[in-house]
Amino acid sequence: MDMLNIKNVQFAYDKSRQVLNNINFSIKENNVAGFLGLNGAGKSTLIQLIIGLLKLSEGTIEIASLNTKSHHKEIKKMIGYVPQDLAIIENLTAYQNVKFFGSIYGLKGKELREHVDRALEFVQLSDRAKDKPSKFSGGLKRRLNIACGIVHNPKLIIMDEPTVGVDPQSRNYILESIQELKQQGKTVIYVSHYMEEIEAICNQVVIINNGEVLYSGDMEELKRQNGNELLNVIFHEPLEDEEKRQLLSEFKERAIFRSDTEVEIKVPTEAEDSFNQLISLKTNFNHRIKRIQLSDVTLESAFLELTGNNLASDIVQTG
Structure with a gap:
């Protein structure tokens, strides 16, 4: 009911x-x-x-x-x-x-x-x-x-x-x-x-x-439809311009550079996609990668994908 x-x-x-x-x-x-x-x-x-x-x-x-x-x-x-x-x-x-x-x-x-x-x-x-x-x-x-x-x-x-x-x-x-x-x-x-x-x-x-x-x-269905897993890749040394261009060419707007040594890559929620992205990174940058961390889809990422807005920036603190 x-x-x-x-x-x-x-x-x-x-x-x-x-x-x-x-x-x-x-x-x-x-x-x-x-x-x-x-x-x-x-x-x-x-x-x-x-x-x-x-x-x-x-x-x-x-x-x-x-x-x-x-x-x-x-x-x-x-x-x-x-x-x-x-x-x-x-x-x-x-x-x-x-x-x-x-x-x-x-x-x-x-x-x-x-x-x-x-x-x-x-x-x-x-x-x-x-x-x-x-x-x-x-x-x-x-x-x-x-x-x-x-x-x-x-x-x-x-x-x-x-x-x-x-x-x-x-x-x-x-x-x-x-x-x-x-x-x-x-x-x-x-x-x-x-x-x-x-x-x-x-x-x-x-x-x-x-x-x-x-x-x-359903919340899980929302995350499945709109969310992205995140691959956080940290490199031993700053990336060269050519390496950055190579990452942007492969992942396009899904690659966000957090610094010269860190890039965040949005990955579709299908397990096969995550695996393929990992293989690609390991193949092309294996000797340069210090650490790769895969984060699950969050409600926040799904909300951002659906609305284009970051709700966290809209919080009004009171009391």
Whole structure:
């Protein structure tokens, strides 16, 4: 069953600003899907449409087969949103923060208290329940932010850059908690500029570029279709001009010189291609080569191949 189904969605803030253009994709339940795209690609607008902060004008969005236009109240309880900008209230304790957000979703009395306790336990902040966020590190604030977003036990959880500005320990915890949410049967949309995080926890990828979906599907299939393995070749001594011309003649634009002694060669993902490239290098430059290293296809290389853009250069550091 699809947890999220988006059909023919278009959105414009005004006649001159078409932000989303005929968006179509679906995400199955009990899945972790990564949203990728440069700043301004349309990711934030799409998320605001999904959670109901923006009014949908064209197209259809369904959550668990319910139309967002006609089932707003039911869907509100099904979605948990963890925003990039911290939504916590500094002058309330951790417990009071989570309780406040639980009450927004209609939880009351014993049920509310049980949900708050469960959410704080999940993010490992039970022992800090009486402390105010002003005493927390950036990583602990991010954990509290997650607790506020999941206190009502939603089926679909949207996390927008949840690891920005956190320490490595908190980052690892957050990534592990997402895997645990999946094991609990939740569906998670994970928005991040950090390719290695998407690659570590997601099995589906949605790539949005200039308001359009360039790819939606299995991550490994994306890498197979668009990625390149990399041969990193290091030479004992600087290459002569004639040797550089020979490499460029054979590998053309797939050869990138990192220095006079190092060249990086993009190799198609078929194993036979990698083998043939190695044979060619060994035949022509064997006595000059110090080391050859073959790197696997990465999500980053596939994204770069598909969009022509390096997402890492677009990261906005906050916090």
